[in-house]
Amino acid sequence: MSGHSNAYPIKAKFLTPTVWGLIILAATAVLIVLARLIFGIGSVTNLSNSTPWGLWIGVDVGAGVALAAGGFTTAAIAHIMNREEFHSIVRPALLTALLGYTFVASSVMIDIGRWYYIWHPLIMWNGNSALFEVGICVMIYLTVLYIEFLPIVTERFIGHVNLPGFLKMLNRPIDKFLRILDRGLNTTMSFFIIAGVVLSCLHQSSLGTLMIIAGPKMHPLWQTPILPLLFLLSAFSVGFPMVIMEAYISAKSFKLRHETEVISKLARFVGPLLGIYFAFKIGDMVIRETFVYLTEFTLASTMFVIELLFGIIIPLRMFLSRSVLKSPLALFIASSLVIFGVLFNRFNNFIIAYNPPFTDARYFPSIYEFLLTIGFIAFEVLLYRACVMIFPVVSKEDHQGRSTKYAIRWKV
Amino acid sequence: MSTISRRSFIKTGIAAGSVMLASPKDARPAEVKTLPPDRRGVLVDTTVCIGCRRCEWACKNAHSLPAGDITDYDDESVFANKRRPDDKALTIVNRYEKIGDERFPTNVKIQCMHCEQPACLSACIVGAFKKDDTGAVVWDTDKCIGCRYCMVACPFQIPAFEYEKALDPKIMKCDFCIDRQKNGELPACVEICPAEALTFGKRSELITLAHRKIELFPERYYNKVYGEAEVGGTSWLYLASREFMELGFLKLGTNPAPGVSESIQHGIFAYFVPPIAFYALLGGVMWLNKNRNRGEE
Incomplete structure (x- = not known):
């Protein structure tokens, strides 16, 4: 029941022209973070007393959490459903989730007024607050993600600890420590994997509960008591498309062979999942009779139609087509549409739908808000690239690979 | 497979x-927290308010905000715009002209309504808000992390945030002069009001009083006490001569503010x-x- 890891650190040149571009974007974000820390939130954002939450909460946090759903959805299918053919995609998905949540947490710290009190929710509880639930779950889940990643670190370094100079004497103890850690993780990993899935389901849905308390300030097209369910279902449906998109981009970027077989197997789940989400979204609209708002031509109705058409209907049709399932490029496009749809949905929920009753001007994010969000994404991509080159994350092509209890654990 | x-x-x-x-x-x-029956409130009679804005001045002084000279507040040009309370003024007065009769405008003082079941309190990630026994909804600076979810939640769009501060920005809103109340004093705005448009007292008695006024002067008052039932009731209550929605009040249901x-x-x-x-x-x-x-x- 044990096999060899066929994941390996990718060998490639780190700095390419694209990477330089990303570094510049990331550096810009660092400058904006500094400005925010020195001059306050008001100096870099267009937030106001009428619009307290903007792009950073809507996209960096709202969409960030949703788009990191690949982590728990693949863990669920590969480990809980124990489908071995999917083990090769668990590590890339885990890494994305880990980086995604790290940036969600960083964005929250930038956005809250008193970033140095970020630990307060750990000891000051308010069980009535949906935000409290999201905060606690995200903190615990982030820890779980790091624990799930540890076996990859031990795998990389066991037998390879080679410190320079006088630190050499530490090589053996560190190696020994890593081996003990490894054994400990090996026996307890299922506990963390299940916890990760439960925590994800909880906070993905509670993220939807967040805006319910805004009541009539939220446009009726989005304001519904089943928002938590819609958020959860959309997180289910966006998890695999994220994995598919990433696999495609990594294959292109590192010139690897497309893992067509695994990917199209995975893609088969997307259609039904997206279909369920679509059914609930439409059902909710019919039951609450909010379709009347679609007859008027407003920003809200336009955004809603774009979200529905390009984010759900078109990709749903694509994922149900046999020829699309066979083509890496078509799958990439369809997955990108789903991702766009969920990102757009979070943006709409947190920003477009939010109509403060008293306001002078409609909120539009400032250039700095955009630059920070873009810079953080660039940062994440850079770290992803660095991690797959340092750690054994991406699997070699033959994944008949004997497997394992946990894909995150592939050692003998 | x-x-x-x-x-x-x-x-x-x-x-x-x-x-x-x-x-x-x-x-x-x-569970709904049981509130003490003698909790306080203020009845704002907008038919009496003369728009002198002395309450704005008194409020700033009571909360150590830059207030300027009291005569500055005689300037009526501010009524050209509909203002909102913010981090520099916890209460403001807006003027609503009566179409066809400019002599009798309605002046409406705005501040935190001090909900009976506040949405900010329910929303706050760290429980920094408290519904005090006096009826005041107060915010605790030692807990707040500055997430601004209270601002998202508030149905009256009241809490304001000090966006310009890099360190220790505060959530600013009327605190019902809780410190003054604890010292046996009236809220600053109530104390200074020269027209006695503001009546401080037990909320239950204020409701009786408001209905009595409507009963005695049906031609003077629009038959409704705003805040009696809105979002499950508020400590601050309003009387007006016309439909409240014409005076910048929001049409809100009677379900408690935190909703579902x-x-x-x-x-x-x-x-x-x-x-x-x-x-x-x-x-x-x-x-x-x-x-x-x-x-x-």
Whole structure:
């Protein structure tokens, strides 16, 4: 029941022209973070007393959490459903989730007024607050993600600890420590994997509960008591498309062979999942009779139609087509549409739908808000690239690979 | 294993079903904190207010905000715009002209309504808000992390944030002069009001008083006490000569301000039973699958 890891650190040149571009974007974000820390939130954002939450909460946090759903959805299918053919995609998905949540947490710290009190929710509880639930779950889940990643670190370094100079004497103890850690993780990993899935389901849905308390300030097209369910279902449906998109981009970027077989197997789940989400979204609209708002031509109705058409209907049709399932490029496009749809949905929920009753001007994010969000994404991509080159994350092509209890654990 | 087996499909179904169980359907309302019967309130009679804005001045002084000279407040040009309370002025007065009769405009003082069941209190991630026994909804600077969820939640769009401050920005809103009240003093705005448009007292008595006024002068008052039932009731109550929506008041339902959000929250987390059950279920599914695979090998 044990096999060899066929994941390996990718060998490639780190700095390419694209990477330089990303570094510049990331550096810009660092400058904006500094400005925010020195001059306050008001100096870099267009937030106001009428619009307290903007792009950073809507996209960096709202969409960030949703788009990191690949982590728990693949863990669920590969480990809980124990489908071995999917083990090769668990590590890339885990890494994305880990980086995604790290940036969600960083964005929250930038956005809250008193970033140095970020630990307060750990000891000051308010069980009535949906935000409290999201905060606690995200903190615990982030820890779980790091624990799930540890076996990859031990795998990389066991037998390879080679410190320079006088630190050499530490090589053996560190190696020994890593081996003990490894054994400990090996026996307890299922506990963390299940916890990760439960925590994800909880906070993905509670993220939807967040805006319910805004009541009539939220446009009726989005304001519904089943928002938590819609958020959860959309997180289910966006998890695999994220994995598919990433696999495609990594294959292109590192010139690897497309893992067509695994990917199209995975893609088969997307259609039904997206279909369920679509059914609930439409059902909710019919039951609450909010379709009347679609007859008027407003920003809200336009955004809603774009979200529905390009984010759900078109990709749903694509994922149900046999020829699309066979083509890496078509799958990439369809997955990108789903991702766009969920990102757009979070943006709409947190920003477009939010109509403060008293306001002078409609909120539009400032250039700095955009630059920070873009810079953080660039940062994440850079770290992803660095991690797959340092750690054994991406699997070699033959994944008949004997497997394992946990894909995150592939050692003998 | 190229197609989904019926067995794994059923398992997926069970997993999905248990998530659905945790949805709003089995939601229960959260417990409502019982408020002391003698909690205070203020009745604002907008038919009496003369728009002198002395309350704005007194409020700033009572809260150590830059207030300027009291004569500055005689300037009526500010009425050209409809203003909102913010981090520099916790209360403001707006003027609404009466179409066809400019001699009798209506002046409306705006500040925190001090809800009976406040949305800010329910929303706050760290529980920094408290509904005091006096009726005041107060904010605790030692807890607040500055997330501004209270501002998202407030149905009256009242809490303001000090966006310009890099360190220790505060949530600013009327605190019903809780410190003055504890010292046996009146709220600053009530104390200074020269027209006696503001009446401070027990909320229950103010409601009786308001209805009595409407009963005695039906031609003077629009037959409604704003705040008696809105979002489950507020400590501040208003009387007006015309339809409240014409005077910048929001049309809000009578359900408590936190709405269904708390019920959903408590539905998902009913004593941690749904999450633990879900955990156990996933553990079971995982175990079954592992054994199945072992059997096949």
